[in-house]
Amino acid sequence: MDPRVAQPISSASTPVPVLDVRDLRTHFSVGGRMLRAVDGVSFSVNPGETIGLVGESGSGKSVTALSLLQLLPRTTPHVTAGSAMFGDVDLIKATAKRMRSVRGRKIALIFQDPMTSLNPMLTIGLQVTEGIRWHLRVSVREAHERAEHLLHQVGMADPRRVLHAYPHELSGGMRQRVMIAIALSCEPSLLLADEPTTALDVTIQAQILDLLRSLADERGLAMILITHNLGIVAGYTHRTYVMYAGEIVEEAPTQALFSKPRHPYTMGLLESVPRLDRRMTGPLKPIKGSPPSPFDRGPGCPFAPRCPFANSQSWESRPALELVGPDHMVACWVKP
Amino acid sequence: MSNSPPSLLEIEQLKTFYYLRAGTLLQRKVAEVHAVDGVSLSVRAGEALGLVGESGCGKTTLARTVVQLIPPTAGEIRIGGRDVTGLNRAEKREFRRTVQMVFQDPYDSLDARMKVGDIIAEGLVIHQLGGRAERRERVAQLLAQVQLDPDMASRYPREFSGGQRQRISIARALAVEPKLIVLDEPVSALDVSIQAQIVNLLEDLRRDRDLSFLFISHDLAVVRQLCGRVAVMYLGKIMELGDTERVTFVPLHPYTQALLSAVPAPDPEVEHRRRRVPLRGDLPSAVTPPPGCRFHTRCPIAQDICRRSEPPLRRVSDGREVACHFVGEDATGPVPPQLPATESGTSAVG
Numbered sequence: 001m002d003p004r005v006a007q008p009i010s011s012a013s014t015p016v017p018v019l020d021v022r023d024l025r026t027h028f029s030v031g032g033r034m035l036r037a038v039d040g041v042s043f044s045v046n047p048g049e050t051i052g053l054v055g056e057s058g059s060g061k062s063v064t065a066l067s068l069l070q071l072l073p074r075t076t077p078h079v080t081a082g083s084a085m086f087g088d089v090d091l092i093k094a095t096a097k098r099m100r101s102v103r104g105r106k107i108a109l110i111f112q113d114p115m116t117s118l119n120p121m122l123t124i125g126l127q128v129t130e131g132i133r134w135h136l137r138v139s140v141r142e143a144h145e146r147a148e149h150l151l152h153q154v155g156m157a158d159p160r161r162v163l164h165a166y167p168h169e170l171s172g173g174m175r176q177r178v179m180i181a182i183a184l185s186c187e188p189s190l191l192l193a194d195e196p197t198t199a200l201d202v203t204i205q206a207q208i209l210d211l212l213r214s215l216a217d218e219r220g221l222a223m224i225l226i227t228h229n230l231g232i233v234a235g236y237t238h239r240t241y242v243m244y245a246g247e248i249v250e251e252a253p254t255q256a257l258f259s260k261p262r263h264p265y266t267m268g269l270l271e272s273v274p275r276l277d278r279r280m281t282g283p284l285k286p287i288k289g290s291p292p293s294p295f296d297r298g299p300g301c302p303f304a305p306r307c308p309f310a311n312s313q314s315w316e317s318r319p320a321l322e323l324v325g326p327d328h329m330v331a332c333w334v335k336p
Numbered sequence: 337m338s339n340s341p342p343s344l345l346e347i348e349q350l351k352t353f354y355y356l357r358a359g360t361l362l363q364r365k366v367a368e369v370h371a372v373d374g375v376s377l378s379v380r381a382g383e384a385l386g387l388v389g390e391s392g393c394g395k396t397t398l399a400r401t402v403v404q405l406i407p408p409t410a411g412e413i414r415i416g417g418r419d420v421t422g423l424n425r426a427e428k429r430e431f432r433r434t435v436q437m438v439f440q441d442p443y444d445s446l447d448a449r450m451k452v453g454d455i456i457a458e459g460l461v462i463h464q465l466g467g468r469a470e471r472r473e474r475v476a477q478l479l480a481q482v483q484l485d486p487d488m489a490s491r492y493p494r495e496f497s498g499g500q501r502q503r504i505s506i507a508r509a510l511a512v513e514p515k516l517i518v519l520d521e522p523v524s525a526l527d528v529s530i531q532a533q534i535v536n537l538l539e540d541l542r543r544d545r546d547l548s549f550l551f552i553s554h555d556l557a558v559v560r561q562l563c564g565r566v567a568v569m570y571l572g573k574i575m576e577l578g579d580t581e582r583v584t585f586v587p588l589h590p591y592t593q594a595l596l597s598a599v600p601a602p603d604p605e606v607e608h609r610r611r612r613v614p615l616r617g618d619l620p621s622a623v624t625p626p627p628g629c630r631f632h633t634r635c636p637i638a639q640d641i642c643r644r645s646e647p648p649l650r651r652v653s654d655g656r657e658v659a660c661h662f663v664g665e666d667a668t669g670p671v672p673p674q675l676p677a678t679e680s681g682t683s684a685v686g
Contacts, residue, residue: 056527171618201390206598231600235607272532274557277601286532
């Protein structure tokens with residue numbers, strides 16, 4: 001077993017998930033038409049586990065994260081249905097007041113671009129201590145001490161200098177470390193990271209992901225890693241959910257997903273991605289066509305138009321997730 | 337080698353500096369950014385050369401200098417043996433028939449107010465290549481070649497996806513029948529499943545038309561698919577240049593080794609065995625690049641000599657060029673220290 005990807009903490013009986021999402025749906029009303037961004041998504045995360053939510057643009061993975069934390073823009077009319085149990089709180093139905101006590105405290109977030117998440121007008125120190133003071137109600141001095149300790153834990157060589165700096169004075173990698181420090185500052189039990197390294201260079205990306213991994217292991221933190229990058233999923237997750245057109249089309253322990261993918265979309269992705277780790281065998285094998293519009297989803301499987309295995313049933317009705325192996329589910333009529 | 341015809345593109349000791357200015361009226365120069373600081377490379381007819389590096393390495397500046405969007409500060413750029421720096425307007429226009437560019441952002445590089453057909457035909461109009469009827473036919477041909485429907489010519493860019501827009505950009509670049517196309521991260525902004533389509537398209541076009549590519553990317557895996565040779569840049573200079581397979585599988589320069597060890601592979605087994613080469617600290621400033629070897633401040637095997645003297649880009653026995661004091665002429669390189677990923681992840685920064 002990979003020593004880097006520590007085993008999830010589990011008791012003798014089945015662990016209680018930190019987050020249990022059932023049949024999440026988020027539909028937007030745009031110009032009189034219904035945009036089904038998230039269309040029946042279910043997953044769970046156990047303590048100490050990292051799950052990957054992988055998909056391309058339009059898959060609904062980011063809207064899923066935003067829906068869970070009630071962070072969708074209020075100006076866009078939307079309807080959310082389903083449930084997301086976090087302890088005894090249903091995040092979908094919780095009041096705004098309840099969400100404020102959960103967000104940043106029990107559930108932490110890291111987004112893609114730290115430059116837009118950090119306030120350019122405030123020092124790092126103010127931003128790291130803000131959440132600590134709000135949620136933990138400690139003195140300014142204690143908040144500062146905690147902040148300094150956190151910056152040290154995320155690998156900063158000179159935490160005091162960073163506390164006095166402004167975001168623009170730091171590199172992208174350092175800003176993302178600051179975001180991680182802020183995320184961990186109130187000792188959350190769940191971390192939601194949406195493309196945390198996409199804007200970073202590959203050498204920095206590796207450092208940041210390794211850091212997240214080791215911090216999560218140390219603290220028994222549950223993590224949801226949202227990404228389009230299959231390499232990141234392969235190296236950093238225990239379990240992977242593949243999203244397409246607002247649905248989960250395949251889910252499995254990460255090892256099994258990569259060694260025995262069962263959904264044609266997953267198979268297509270793995271065959272089409274250029275690699276450095278294998279012998280080249282001629283041109284890439286792309287998936288034909290492009291992702292479907294989120295507006296007009298026909299009655300059948302959303303992947304049918306691009307699927308080399310689609311049959312008449314694929315066009316007629318949407319397949320549900322079915323068990324095809326240990327903890328391995330796939331939504332496909334054909335199951336090649 | 338001395339009797340062979342000149343390469344299609346030859347760059348010699350190219351330097352492109354930006355100036356940071358201060359002051360309101362006088363705008364005096366306060367700093368020089370050494371974006372490209374002495375780069376030499378060549379691209380033969382029909383060849384694809386990849387240029388990889390992380391942010392701040394100068395690859396985009398190099399691309400823009402080659403296509404004459406930015407004037408070079410020093411050095412020479414030769415197309416077919418002829419120096420193309422310092423051309424007048426008419427000569428520059430002629431230059432653009434030979435060298436074209438495809439940009440990274442499919443949403444930014446097409447004029448939203450022009451129809452797709454007009455965008456593609458613009459080069460034909462400028463160079464007066466055929467009348468209206470001929471242009472229409474050529475546009476239809478080009479759209480077919482990039483696997484788009486010919487009746488898309490009368491639509492506007494906003495009606496198309498990222499992948500389709502990149503195909504339009506490629507069609508536009510092909511219209512004037514250039515010999516060299518400079519592509520700056522042409523697939524980075526596209527979804528994975530679309531990237532493969534465009535990569536294959538580029539490979540087919542290059543082969544069918546005997547085109548040359550200068551292919552800029554941060555993604556080594558994509559470069560490997562398309563380019564026979566690759567140059568690795570760091571802070572304005574080339575660290576390693578050679579056959580792509582060799583550089584990818586037996587990297588000699590410590591930076592190349594670090595870069596390759598950081599690329600995640602879509603295979604959990606490979607990831608489990610991965611040993612990261614740790615890099616210290618952050619990218620130094622390009623305004624005051626480090627003395628000696630540019631990479632020494634972050635290099636895991638840096639010694640005193642690295643601080644004192646800059647290693648030249650030198651040819652080694654397998655045909656590669658490497659700029660490192662510790663790479664021997666027999667193409668043996670240093671073995672970098674490798675850490676299991678958990679340790680390297682907590683190395684101090686900043």
